[in-house]
Amino acid sequence: MSHRNPDWRGVLARFDAAAAAQPPSVLAAELLSARGHPEEAVAAFRDLLETRPADRRLLRAFVLHLARAGRSAECEEVRRQILELEVSELGIGPGDAESVGGFLRASEDGSAAPRAAPRAYVARIFDGYAERFDLHLEATLRYEAPALLFEAVAASDGAARGDGASPWSVLDLGCGTGLTGTRFRHLARRLVGVDLSPGMIRKTAEKGLYDELAVSDITDYLRGCRERFDLVLAADVLGYVGDLEPLLSASPPVLAPGGRFAFTIEEAAGGAPDGYVLCATRRYRHDPGYVRRAALNAGLAVSCARHAVLRHEGGLPVAGVVFVLEHATASRGRGAGAGGPA
Numbered sequence: 001m002s003h004r005n006p007d008w009r010g011v012l013a014r015f016d017a018a019a020a021a022q023p024p025s026v027l028a029a030e031l032l033s034a035r036g037h038p039e040e041a042v043a044a045f046r047d048l049l050e051t052r053p054a055d056r057r058l059l060r061a062f063v064l065h066l067a068r069a070g071r072s073a074e075c076e077e078v079r080r081q082i083l084e085l086e087v088s089e090l091g092i093g094p095g096d097a098e099s100v101g102g103f104l105r106a107s108e109d110g111s112a113a114p115r116a117a118p119r120a121y122v123a124r125i126f127d128g129y130a131e132r133f134d135l136h137l138e139a140t141l142r143y144e145a146p147a148l149l150f151e152a153v154a155a156s157d158g159a160a161r162g163d164g165a166s167p168w169s170v171l172d173l174g175c176g177t178g179l180t181g182t183r184f185r186h187l188a189r190r191l192v193g194v195d196l197s198p199g200m201i202r203k204t205a206e207k208g209l210y211d212e213l214a215v216s217d218i219t220d221y222l223r224g225c226r227e228r229f230d231l232v233l234a235a236d237v238l239g240y241v242g243d244l245e246p247l248l249s250a251s252p253p254v255l256a257p258g259g260r261f262a263f264t265i266e267e268a269a270g271g272a273p274d275g276y277v278l279c280a281t282r283r284y285r286h287d288p289g290y291v292r293r294a295a296l297n298a299g300l301a302v303s304c305a306r307h308a309v310l311r312h313e314g315g316l317p318v319a320g321v322v323f324v325l326e327h328a329t330a331s332r333g334r335g336a337g338a339g340g341p342a
Ligand SMILES: C[S@@+](CC[C@H](N)C(=O)[O-])C[C@H]1O[C@@H](n2cnc3c(N)ncnc32)[C@H](O)[C@@H]1O
Pocket: 122, 123, 126, 145, 146, 173, 174, 175, 176, 177, 178, 179, 180, 194, 195, 196, 197, 200, 216, 217, 218, 219, 234, 235, 236, 237, 240, 241
């Protein structure tokens, strides 16, 4: 039996001939780039961009080519164009364009990240996501944060297990479409939801789950809040907040005696020098040690810190930690504070 190699050169030649016969395409530009014809590849990309100037996929392919070819000034210029396009496609107004552009850039090139995702960015992203959010999270991302929060809260309190204690007043920070509210509703004598995205709040309102809903930034809400809650929740929200100090220090005044603050964080693998890091996913990840220190500074003790898989992205698990915090004074008597492994 013959083991002759297939005629791969012949196949490539036919492939090239076919590519040359096509209208200008990304494939042709990439072939030119891969075959060591950087100038011709640039010309092909530029031809393509004349007809598709706002095609971000094409622009990203061009950036890769320019980076490979060491053409850093042009590469930078095209990167800037991509960010501008994204900002404008998000419908960000001129007043927020710079901050949102800076945030997106920092997520890509590791430049200094803002302390939190710009509010306009969060609102626009989630407004656009509201209609398909529930299905996407539960069916595609196998979203577990509400159930994990529930388990962590239940583990530290009999009432959540249905042991007969009186229901709580519950504040759901970054409530989104109410997936977490759904999980906790039966325990809540009063359930309040807060979110930056009017679209998410509208979607939640349709479900009639919450006693009160507010469109607000969560830290602003806590600072202005005159009510006390037995339980404050933030499921999968702190990915949009890097610096947790302002949020955590605003929370003790809204906690009723014995009240708790339960939330999830995505874990920064390998730590983070500032305690948090903005990732290419455009979400912040936190170092659990930083969260503990920030909690302590805010006068909160860690009564639970559990490692968990929060959801899946591209089929891969997203690792995080579920925290339950309580007033440091309240926890002393119960021997809490060590709080598990994180
Ligand atoms: C991934 S969703 C999670 C929603 C909900 N907690 C759940 O478990 O389904 C994150 C939500 O947090 C909201 N969010 C992010 N940053 C916020 C902020 N600073 N203030 C208020 N809401 C915020 C977003 O608008 C979005 O609805």
